[in-house]
Amino acid sequence: MVNIKDIAKQAGMSPSTVSRVINGKKHVNSVKRKQILKLIEETGYVPNKAARSMVLRRSFTVGIVIPDTFNMFQRQLFSIIERHLDSFGYHTLFFFVTFDDQSEDACLNRLKAEKVDGVIMLHEIKNPAFYDYITAAALPIVTATFRYPGFSAIHVNEEQASKDAVMHLINLGHSRILMISGDGFTFGRQRAEGFFQALTEASISWEENRVVFVPHYTAEFGMYGMRELFLREQRNFTALFAATDELAIGAIRVLNDEGIRVPQDVSVVGFDDIEIAEYMYPRLTTISQPLSDMGEKTALTLHRQITGGKGGGKEQILPYKLIIRESTRALAR
Amino acid sequence: MVNIKDIAKQAGMSPSTVSRVINGKKHVNSVKRKQILKLIEETGYVPNKAARSMVLRRSFTVGIVIPDTFNMFQRQLFSIIERHLDSFGYHTLFFFVTFDDQSEDACLNRLKAEKVDGVIMLHEIKNPAFYDYITAAALPIVTATFRYPGFSAIHVNEEQASKDAVMHLINLGHSRILMISGDGFTFGRQRAEGFFQALTEASISWEENRVVFVPHYTAEFGMYGMRELFLREQRNFTALFAATDELAIGAIRVLNDEGIRVPQDVSVVGFDDIEIAEYMYPRLTTISQPLSDMGEKTALTLHRQITGGKGGGKEQILPYKLIIRESTRALAR
DNA sequence: ATGAAAGCGCTAACAT
DNA sequence: ATGTTAGCGCTTTCAT
Numbered sequence: 001m002v003n004i005k006d007i008a009k010q011a012g013m014s015p016s017t018v019s020r021v022i023n024g025k026k027h028v029n030s031v032k033r034k035q036i037l038k039l040i041e042e043t044g045y046v047p048n049k050a051a052r053s054m055v056l057r058r059s060f061t062v063g064i065v066i067p068d069t070f071n072m073f074q075r076q077l078f079s080i081i082e083r084h085l086d087s088f089g090y091h092t093l094f095f096f097v098t099f100d101d102q103s104e105d106a107c108l109n110r111l112k113a114e115k116v117d118g119v120i121m122l123h124e125i126k127n128p129a130f131y132d133y134i135t136a137a138a139l140p141i142v143t144a145t146f147r148y149p150g151f152s153a154i155h156v157n158e159e160q161a162s163k164d165a166v167m168h169l170i171n172l173g174h175s176r177i178l179m180i181s182g183d184g185f186t187f188g189r190q191r192a193e194g195f196f197q198a199l200t201e202a203s204i205s206w207e208e209n210r211v212v213f214v215p216h217y218t219a220e221f222g223m224y225g226m227r228e229l230f231l232r233e234q235r236n237f238t239a240l241f242a243a244t245d246e247l248a249i250g251a252i253r254v255l256n257d258e259g260i261r262v263p264q265d266v267s268v269v270g271f272d273d274i275e276i277a278e279y280m281y282p283r284l285t286t287i288s289q290p291l292s293d294m295g296e297k298t299a300l301t302l303h304r305q306i307t308g309g310k311g312g313g314k315e316q317i318l319p320y321k322l323i324i325r326e327s328t329r330a331l332a333r
Numbered sequence: 334m335v336n337i338k339d340i341a342k343q344a345g346m347s348p349s350t351v352s353r354v355i356n357g358k359k360h361v362n363s364v365k366r367k368q369i370l371k372l373i374e375e376t377g378y379v380p381n382k383a384a385r386s387m388v389l390r391r392s393f394t395v396g397i398v399i400p401d402t403f404n405m406f407q408r409q410l411f412s413i414i415e416r417h418l419d420s421f422g423y424h425t426l427f428f429f430v431t432f433d434d435q436s437e438d439a440c441l442n443r444l445k446a447e448k449v450d451g452v453i454m455l456h457e458i459k460n461p462a463f464y465d466y467i468t469a470a471a472l473p474i475v476t477a478t479f480r481y482p483g484f485s486a487i488h489v490n491e492e493q494a495s496k497d498a499v500m501h502l503i504n505l506g507h508s509r510i511l512m513i514s515g516d517g518f519t520f521g522r523q524r525a526e527g528f529f530q531a532l533t534e535a536s537i538s539w540e541e542n543r544v545v546f547v548p549h550y551t552a553e554f555g556m557y558g559m560r561e562l563f564l565r566e567q568r569n570f571t572a573l574f575a576a577t578d579e580l581a582i583g584a585i586r587v588l589n590d591e592g593i594r595v596p597q598d599v600s601v602v603g604f605d606d607i608e609i610a611e612y613m614y615p616r617l618t619t620i621s622q623p624l625s626d627m628g629e630k631t632a633l634t635l636h637r638q639i640t641g642g643k644g645g646g647k648e649q650i651l652p653y654k655l656i657i658r659e660s661t662r663a664l665a666r
Numbered sequence: 667a668t669g670a671a672a673g674c675g676c677t678a679a680c681a682t
Numbered sequence: 683a684t685g686t687t688a689g690c691g692c693t694t695t696c697a698t
């Protein structure tokens with residue numbers, strides 16, 4: 001493999017000069033510069049990243065912490081973030097994390113070893129040691145889709161959004177509304193909270209029993225949650241709020257299998273507005289988070305922290321939108 | 334940040350000894366070993382990866398080349414691969430590549446700079462320089478879901494699988510069958526080829542006009558493709574074969590919007606068996622690729638190449654399965 | 667404008 | 683069993 005010395009030797013110059021050319025520094029004869037550039041082109045030379053990052057003590061890499069079982073919303077979000085990061089000249093390292101402690105520890109260790117320039121979290125880690133390290137190392141960080149005290153955060157008002165979703169159902173005349181949410185992430189609780197608030201505000205009585213918390217936000221557990229609701233004898237309902245679109249998709253599957261039609265018999269609203277939501281039958285009514293805006297702001301905020309030195313700790317709350325499609329309709333009287 | 338010298342100093346030993354402990358080498362007093370281990374634990378020391386990879390001339394990292402717009406099948410596949418790679422002690426670096434040449438060049442450059450120990454390709458790169466470099470550098474590589482001459486490959490027989498899918502339709506009594514496929518990847522052509530073969534073998538006449546090739550394998554382009562078929566006056570059909578499940582989902586959406594029922598009016602079969610396929614309404618009949626097996630074999634094959642030195646170039650063709658669900662049914666007479 | 671030299675953190679060959 | 687030393691490929695003073 002060709003290295004900087006090889007180039008220098010072939011050009012009859014010193015590695016320093018070559019280095020200057022590579023890094024676009026001033027103080028190098030333009031003829032020599034061209035000559036070196038040509039040589040680099042010919043040999044296909046690319047600087048060794050490890051060596052570079054060792055002396056510079058940074059890696060031009062940012063780590064994205066993401067759940068191992070990322071859903072489609074997160075998938076879209078990290079693609080956007082990755083693209084923006086790329087435009088700022090960073091590479092992206094993914095840290096897939098599961099719910100177990102071991103995985104979180106491994107993530108922390110890797111974070112230390114990799115010397116990333118910054119971190120973006122799309123996944124809530126439980127272990128406080130993680131946050132302590134970040135704080136102690138003064139590592140630039142931004143959390144997206146959730147917040148952590150003291151860190152920059154980009155997210156929507158989950159509670160308010162959920163409340164709006166449920167309000168939509170209520171305005172349609174529904175009052176016997178069920179919910180499927182999940183545990184493991186803050187947003188599951190927040191979305192359930194919004195559900196309760198909407199009901200309360202509309203003076204509709206409710207019991208805790210009307211919401212199930214399932215372990216994962218997947219279609220599979222959407223089915224599971226819906227069945228669980230049936231087992232709880234919750235048969236007398238006309239609407240369902242699912243904490244994610246995937247959950248909604250699974251629930252609708254069970255409803256269909258039971259001969260319950262959506263939206264004729266029950267209205268369903270999801271959350272996230274994942275890509276397939278508008279291809280489903282029926283097209284899913286859902287809450288749309290501002291994906292591109294969120295991704296862009298996340299990348300930008302981190303970049304500013306890395307370059308500007310500070311500017312951390314601020315929270316940016318983005319607007320969401322209720323997308324009314326075909327899975328909800330007015331209660332037939 | 335604490336480094337190996339700090340640990341050595343605190344322990345009153347040399348960096349070599351610490352290094353030996355870190356790397357689990359023999360020839361170190363067990364008391365000292367424990368002492369060092371304790372120190373590492375306390376300080377939270379983690380070896381600097383850049384330094385390590387520089388002297389070792391390898392990175393313990395493998396690169397996964399994947400389309401920027403990866404679909405759900407690819408998403409599941411790379412998750413599995415990542416997990417297996419992890420169990421072999423490798424980290425994973427993702428190279429998201431788009432269709433343009435610039436992106437491919439960037440991928441190649443990064444590959445050179447990162448000193449990855451091996452490469453897994455889930456995406457076909459056009460630029461031959463890419464393959465030339467890999468070959469010249471004798472970089473371990475395995476391609477999954479497609480093949481490239483001379484490289485290890487793990488894939489199913491795309492043509493045969495598609496033929497089976499179409500045969501299923503034919504056996505159900507269908508003969509006026511349409512297809513939506515895509516360009517950009519070899520499998521799009523192969524799947525179309527299987528379609529033609531099945532028709533030919535069953536002595537059903539066909540024209541090229543019955544298959545559309547769309548630019549991307551997404552639900553959005555599934556809609557586009559279906560509409561295009563309608564524009565071509567292809568109204569008189571009873572079945573559709575889509576080259577991916579996403580394409581099928583988009584097509585079904587258009588069909589529904591036109592008042593054409595699936596499967597009562599037209600049967601649809603997809604390809605890939607992505608997660609939501611069985612949550613769709615109707616549940617999608619599709620070809621299932623052996624995801625876990627594929628992922629495992631891909632990781633294992635690469636690992637063997639990296640450690641064993643050779644063993645490259647072999648092709649592993651995995652079995653697929655036709656999953657019959659609700660989107661296909663016998664032609665009503 | 668250019669080169670020589672030092673050093674980033676680590677491992678491995680060589681001494682002891 | 684342990685320490686000393688050299689060197690991986692790069693950037694960056696410091697001279698010139």
